[in-house]
Amino acid sequence: MKNAKINIRELGLTKQREVVLQVIRNAEKHLTANEVFDRAKQLLPTISFATVYNSLRFLKDAGHIGEISFGNGASRFDALTSRHDHAICTNCGKLVDMEIELPGEIVELATKFSKFKLESIELTLRGLCPECNK
Amino acid sequence: MKNAKINIRELGLTKQREVVLQVIRNAEKHLTANEVFDRAKQLLPTISFATVYNSLRFLKDAGHIGEISFGNGASRFDALTSRHDHAICTNCGKLVDMEIELPGEIVELATKFSKFKLESIELTLRGLCPECNK
DNA sequence: ATTTAAATTTAGAATAATTCTAATTCCAAA
DNA sequence: TTTGGAATTAGAATTATTCTAAATTTAAAT
Structure with missing residues (x-):
């Protein structure tokens, strides 16, 4: 068979993005970017803050997560069911x-x-x- | 007659707050705190940034204005009709x-x-x- | 296997948005 | 008048987010 390897990039799910998505899906509440970062770092210690933000934007644009934002403090994110x-x-x-x-x-x-x-x-x-x- | 003088503080409308409210009411669009500050300063040059924020919070709590906020950039304010x-x-x-x-x-x-x-x-x-x- | 090119990640700096602080001023009541 | 509390001011501090440039990763081409 040809082409057994899956092109991860086409799906857009890098390791980091997957971790961010998992964190949000497994969360018991709506997390801020900061909280996502803390939890993601436990799963993938090398992940950087910028990547969390990039991933959040990517996942949001791809429709996997939602962003909720009010006049106060940081945005919060939830898994889009x-x-x-x-x-x-x-x-x-x-x-x-x-x-x-x-x-x-x-x-x-x-x-x-x-x-x-x-x-x-x-x-x-x-x-x-x-x-x-x- | 007694007590002809109005207690401005009970109404809560100081000069600064009045100016902020006017700015928002007269605006042709929804302003950010920054834009409110710029316009308020034209009417009352000594007004400070902090006062604009304080006034916005006061006016919002008093129900005179509304705050609208999305995941991007600054909050915007509108006159509550x-x-x-x-x-x-x-x-x-x-x-x-x-x-x-x-x-x-x-x-x-x-x-x-x-x-x-x-x-x-x-x-x-x-x-x-x-x-x-x- | 190696090379390439594009996308992604990283770390930290930079910017933007908002709140806090401490000193001063204003105001109404005593 | 004096006084006490609330509001204002200026600027520092904090928080939230984005940007930058260098290094790394990836899939495809050689």
């Missing part, structure tokens, strides 16, 4: 994933209104998480 | 306000799902703006 929404606590910053089914008419309305070619759409709820609301 | 949504171009960063009426059931669902005490909820559409889609 499917379309989902977020709730963020205005007091402690706690971030929660939500699965809300958006009615088609809402999506249509937003697309028409903005005249944008839609890539993604999400709902963001801000408020107090149960702990902060006590 | 009423609840509204945003579309952001993934290519050029163009930011557009939208007025989409969210069905009550969606809001309810999100509130129930997250168990958060709701403060605000908004829709964010990402995609290509008409110019970038050509």
Whole structure:
């Protein structure tokens, strides 16, 4: 057989990028770039900070991960399973994933209104998480 | 008559904060903190950068302005007229306000799902703006 | 096997964005 | 007036992210 070797570059998954993706997939919460770096370094001690950022961008552009960002502090990243929404606590910053089914008419309305070619759409709820609301 | 003088501090509107608010209200687009600073300085040359940031936080907490933030670059601020949504171009960063009426059931669902005490909820559409889609 | 060219990684510097600090000023109430 | 608390100022400090240039890795071509 010819060409038994897989061209890793075509898939775009270098060792470093794979590690970054694993870290994010295995995380119990949404990590910042810094946290991803710390964990990635445990798996691949030579990985550099710049590579983590490069990988995050690459993985995001490739649609493997999502970036969530609010007015405060660093962006956080999550594994993209499917379309989902977020709730963020205005007091402690706690971030929660939500699965809300958006009615088609809402999506249509937003697309028409903005005249944008839609890539993604999400709902963001801000408020107090149960702990902060006590 | 007693107490004819208004206690400016109770309203919270110092000269600086008023200027910042004016700048945002009069802006033809969504400004970054930096842009707000530049414009505020033209109206009130002694205003400092820190004060702009403090004022932005104050005005935001008071509900007079909104902060919009994506994974890239600086936050942007807009005058809060009423609840509204945003579309952001993934290519050029163009930011557009939208007025989409969210069905009550969606809001309810999100509130129930997250168990958060709701403060605000908004829709964010990402995609290509008409110019970038050509 | 070797060479090549392009992409990627690395380490650290540089930049951008935001917050903090300490001294000063402003303001309303006493 | 004096006073105490809040706000402002200037600039330093911190945090977050991107850039740079040299070294390395990779797949394809020789």
